[in-house]
Amino acid sequence: MTSRAFPTLSTPAGPVPHDAPHWNRQRRSQMPSHRYLAPHDRVDVPLTERSWPSRRLTSAPLWVPVDLRDGNQALAEPMDPARKRRFFELMLAMGYKEIEVGYPSASRTDYDFVRLLAETGLAPDDVTVVVFTAARRDLIERTIDSVRGLRNPVVVHLYTATAPTWRDTVLGRTREELKELILSAGRDVLSLAGDLPHVRFEFSPEVFTLTEPDYVLELCDAMTTLWDASPERPVILNLPATVEIATPNVYADQIEYMHRNLARRDGVILSVHPHNDRGTGIACAELAVLAGAQRVEGCIFGNGERTGNVDIATLALNMHAQGIDPMIDFSDIDEIRRTVEHCNGIDVHARHPYVGDLVHTAFSGTHQDAIRKGFAEHRARAAADGVDERDQEWRVPYLPIDPADLGRSYDAVIRVNSQSGKGGIAYLLETGFGLELPRRLQIDLARRVQERSEAAGTEQTADDLWQIFAESYLTRGGGPxxxxxxxxxxxxxxxxxxxxxxxxxxxxxxxxxxxxxxxxxxxxxxxxxxxxxxxxxxxxxxxxxxxxxxxxxxxxxxxxxxxxxxxxxxxxxxxxxxxxxxxx
Incomplete structure (x- = not known):
């Protein structure tokens, strides 16, 4: 692959000129960017004033993990019944109260799993079971059949793609024809399950982000009217960023537009389902909640088609890091990761937020020194205030949350390689052997450790550091x-x-x-x-x-x-x- 310069960047003062000084000079790439439309050329959101930028997150939304359906559809080898059950039991243990369990009309395994829930009582009574179906009567019938006998609350989730490209290329329907198809499917759902008191309904205009705002509002209002949405039996309107096509603020505008203009708003639970094509799924979800969304669908560590569904573990722990109870238990993050990896057959990246093996690990010398001092200051403040360290306000540099909150020990917080400094080395010797080294000795030892690390090209453990220390200062070789x-x-x-x-x-x-x-x-x-x-x-x-x-x-x-x-x-x-x- 040949080396190419990146396109010219824009600044508030305008584009950087091509005759700028050499350190800032750029040239056009050879990529055909002109083939793609800007978001406002695809969908124009009629929102001139917005309130979401001034709002603050104060409580967790309703969480709905879709790993067993959406995430499962994205696996090269979909989960077998045993893995599905293990994943479901994990989500129950974490405290999820609403779980999308499958697409029973599309898969025998999914159908059988829903029947397992109906016949065994595996799901506690207070857990809502969500089943997913396309807008076709035979599929709806099989979906309703799968949940018969379930004593749990049930949500039947109906979806249809609504964006122009999908209407024209995939479905071959006009706006009016597609609306009638959706309403017909809604009537089928109502006739088959409307008399069941524990069943509620959900509608997703798939590819919401690329659908005309007036059209999607028309469809959603028609569905809430058909299903008689009310505070006593609310309808879930799920507005997915099936394909991310814009910056997160655009998605927030789309959600706020719907939030403000929906009919029967008090009978609607407004839900979002962001994907991560642009790498901003988490930001989209957070801004969507500020814009009026009450419910978030996603996968625990972001598995899903293409670049994945939104990562609801990261979303929840972002809230935890801001002093908001996420209402889900992540206190044994490593067990959660092991289970998800086993069920998906996909490893979680070592730098994945919060859960990755290395996210609480510092190799950099300046980071290590700051963390070591932060731990000492944290202990001192707790002692001065007369409180347990776990109750003391957390203010440790480079660690946005206490690893202990996630069931992690401090053993891996600081690790030593050739990039490390005296602080990290001193920390490992202190925690591993109880040694408290004076600053000047830390500097001298750091030089020796770096030489050893660079020569070996490997990480140095606490035992390795002790060996280097002993060889350098302690071991006798004869003499007086x-x-x-x-x-x-x-x-x-x-x-x-x-x-x-x-x-x-x-x-x-x-x-x-x-x-x-x-x-x-x-x-x-x-x-x-x-x-x-x-x-x-x-x-x-x-x-x-x-x-x-x-x-x-x-x-x-x-x-x-x-x-x-x-x-x-x-x-x-x-x-x-x-x-x-x-x-x-």
Whole structure:
């Protein structure tokens, strides 16, 4: 594939000129963009004033997962009965109260699954079962047959494509002819199921986004009149972005136009069903709710034809991240993901919002440092306020929600590779081994870890980091030995063995570490201790002491470490590690 420049971008001041400076120069692409109409050339929404831009989301909409029907139709290998049942049980466990379970007139498996619900009581009484059908009498009859005996509330979902291209190319109908076809199907639904008290009706003008607003309003009002929509028995009008063709604000305008102009509005549940052709399905759904939609159909992780249905897990967790109860339980996100992957036979991308394996993981050094500091500040604020950390307001950089809300541990929040910095390395050593490293040692260790990561080309685990730390600062390779020491009150006596000869030093005024360095100096090994930092490895009574020593010798400033059961022995071990000249 040859390299091509992108088309000229437009700015509020106009298009960027082609004679702009070289860093901003662009040329026309070779793509035939002139073949495609702009949205306003396809559908002109007669809305001059809109209220949705100033509204705020305050509560969750009604959720309707369509994985078992719409999502299933998009699978290369549709779900067998066992996978369908497992997926259905997952949605019940998550708390969904309305579920589209299939297209019983189009598939024997779907028909049998609806019958399973009718005959076994698998669905709790408070869960509404939705079945989908095209506008043809024989298909409607089979659909109604499938739900007979269900004690649950039932929605019969009738759909027909209404956009001009579909009318002309697919259906071969005029506007009036198509309206009569839809009304005839509506009458069939009414005659077959209208007397059933637990059955309600739903109508979708498929490809709503490409249908003339006056025509779709005419169709919807005709259906609510036919089905006698009322607050006691509302009709669902579902307005799908079957094919995304415009920016999300255009879809919001279309929804607000319908919301404002529908007849029997108090007897209508206004629903949306966005697809994701332009990659903006989630934005379309959020703006549609602002524009008056009360119900959202989609798939849990966005599976569906082409680029998918709207991802209702992301929608719900977006609300959670804004302090709004999504009314659905995502507290075990990994189990949800495993089940969806098994049933669909499609892996969820590692960077998928909220659920992907890497969405809470930082490799970048600056991100890691900010997250580590954010965790520490969060703990400190919770302690100061006297509340549990899970109840404290969440303000941790780069993490819009607490991974623990989704059942995730913090183990994978920070991971280390060649792009990582001192903060991430320090975090993994602290969480994995209880080490608290001073800043200057973090910088020195980060350099060593980066060299190792770049050479290996792989991620470094907490165990890998500990190995690098130990090899760099802790492991002894020979050199001076501590032959004897005694600390008695304020007096210290130290004897060191260097090259087989013993050297001792006694002091009444110096501390044990100073006395040891003096003994080493007597043997010709001079080093200046700049700082000592005490920490431990692990927690509890069985943890070892770890001394981190910053020192200067004739080669410059470096670090060494010592590990022992006591703090004093660990400090002596750190000095001897520095004295052997292996830490620089």
């Amino acid at each position: 030995e501590l032959a004897h020491y005694r600390v008695d009150g304020g007096r210290t006596h130290v004897t060191v063995r260097v090259d087989g000869r013993e050297h001792e030093h006694r002091s009444d005024a110096e501390g044990p570490v100073e006395t040891l360095t003096a003994a080493l100096a007597a043997a010709g090994i001079t080093l200046e201790v700049l700082a000592l930092h005490q920490t431990s490895i692990g927690t509890g009574a069985d943890s070892d002491a770890l001394t981190l020593l910053e020192y200067r010798d004739d080669r410059g400033i470096a670090w060494a470490a010592g590990r022992a059961r006591s703090v004093l022995d660990a400090s002596f071990a750190a000095v001897l590690r520095a004295a052997e000249g292996k830490a620089g």
